[in-house]
Amino acid sequence: MSDVKTILLCAVGGQGAILTSNILTDGLLKAGFDVKMSEVHGMAQRGGSVTTQIRYGKKVHSALLGNGQADIGVAFERMEAVRYTSLMKPGARFIVNDFRLTPMSVAVGAAEYPENAIAAVSAVFDTVVVPAADIATEVGNVRTMNLVLLGALLKELGLADNPDVDWEEVIASAVPEKLRDVNIKAFRAGVGF
């Protein structure tokens, strides 16, 4: 059981976390792992907070564990990192997109955005801050932030150049034809970050 790794993706609905986890799980299966993934969507699609958990290893029973269990996390938006720290193993690696999306609660003045989000997360977790919006804009489409983050994650996991899986092929089959090139460019930029 000890070889099983748990990945947490947390994002805002609409940022492409579910597409990202689909690419990730397809690739992990190709790489020969047993894989389980659990996501929650529905209401959460409408700009709410979303999480996906992916577990892989020789034999995985449960897709879900609970608090304090994720070996690595990816926050697609910086405040979402703050929201889900309880799911992470103490001291775990946390890849955080420095991008900011103001929620309605802040826009209407009912809550405050934590300006210290990145500093607070970095103080407790082994944090890698990725300027994914800048990188994605540079490759040609700000909406490919998710692929930048996927690249950064696979590099951290040591899976970006796994000989059994051609990630670019997995990406190509998961995104619309006309967005293929820009998504692959974003992925490469993430791996190279």
Added chain:
Amino acid sequence: MKKMMTGNEALARGFYEAGGRFASAYPGTPSTEILENLPQYRDSIYCEWAPNEKVAYEAAYGASIAGVRSLVTMKHVGLNVAADPLFTAAYNGVTGGFVMAVADDPSIHSSQNEQDSRHYAKSSKIAMLEPSDSAECKKFMAEAMHISETFDTPVMIRVTTRICHSKSAVETGERADVPWKVYKPDIPKYVATPANATKHRQKVEQRLIDLEKYSNESPLNFAEMGGTDVGVVCASVSRPYAKEVFGEDASYFNVGMSWPMPIESIRAFAAKVKTLYVIEELDPFMEVAIKAAGIDCIGKAKIPPMGELNPQVINGALFGVQPDFKTVDAVAAPRPPVLCAGCSHRGFFYTIAKNNKDGKYVICGDIGCYTLACNPPFNTIETCVCMGGGFSVAAGMAKVFELEGDDRIVFGVLGDSTYMHNGIVGAIEIAYNNSRVIPCVVDNSTTGMTGHQDHPGTGRTLMGDTANIISIEGTLKSVGFEKVFTVDPQDLAAMQAALDGAVAAIKAGERSAIVARRPCVLVKTRKFERGLCEVDADKCVGCKLCTKVGCPAIAMSGKKAQIDITLCVGCTVCAQVCPADAITTVEV
């Protein structure tokens, strides 16, 4: 071939491989994608969206009577709607195999309640299977068809959000060749008169006895022996959870067929272990059956009866094990779901909210994306019960205001899919009983909340064919609403005029209704030209009026409004409310 599949994809695949021919459903999270995964098998399977779950159930049951293997799917609350045909189909039995896949939503991720639908299998006296992962979803579909035809009964496959929306590997196979059982009339079997039903009543009791014997012998229910100190009875998603918690030292009794319960097999298992746990989500369904058989076990005395379980919840509840985790020195602001940037419902709710600061209108809502208008900054939806309830609850409330001499005007607000589901009957209630209600259909020309399914008003079927469009205005007029105001809610001036017109009409004793129509921006099958709005910071006076439209793309940045270019689609509702003309459309 091995493929990663969600439970829903696997159920669809299972139906294909089991020789399924006909499937009907009304969408509902987390069950929706079962039917959405069927059009890929269009050469072998006919599939459709029905107006609601009762109709879907009856149509699929009709297909079974006509002699083919058929499927109906729904979320838990959908089964409440379909309960009427269920209880009589359970008496009459089937010709082709007939399976109902029902998805519960523990923890209420996307529902109006938390309901344990297993009780329906028990009270309607049919068989029930509960797969624990995607591979079993596929396998159990074929098994359910077999049980249905062998025991002449509908069979329920009960799943939950974590089964439907989790992915795991599935080995795909070939489609079974299941020939049509050519229809021949069988009046005593299929006409539920009291005389026939009385005979069926006895058959149903005998069937339960036969099914229980089958359940005790079925390989879907099996023990895995490890140590004998601890034994765990578990089903559905609790099976992998239990294995994470108790590990290889414990013994397991895996329940795949959970009604009728395999009580004798469990009795034999229980006799081999010192302590018996029953791990199940929601109600003590298995536990009650096990205890009723005189078998001692530990279940809901410790395990929470509400919300989802996970390995940690079980560990905490049984053994007081608390996880080690760290919090950080920052607080995340709430991020509940909101009406999307460019949502076509925005103009309607903005206008109602603006006109109702003094509470002279009462707004009964319903279920859909538009329910989100109960949140700030709109705070307009005042009730939401169940699909279609928006109109009928309004009718009852309006009668009370009339009886008590209160002149508040009641609006019933529901979406186009909800109108087709059951709202149309509420419109008849309002018209027939002459309630002082303005029914409003916020028509985004799709079933938005559940991910954009077609319905009888969209002109397209699940299989992508062109369909007859059932007209909302036409049906409203035909039941007696003389003045139907059709309006594009994104044009705020027109929206205001429609509201004024409908209110003036009802005050003059006429029946009026509003249809606020603009297609949802997210529907993939329609071409939508994305635009972009921009704030001229020099012109912005910082009045914050634009934040009153409740758009996630607009927020104050210091003293000035700012538009997020990753979210804005250029709908211009914010520009229409800006008193300083500071917001303009820019070229993209």
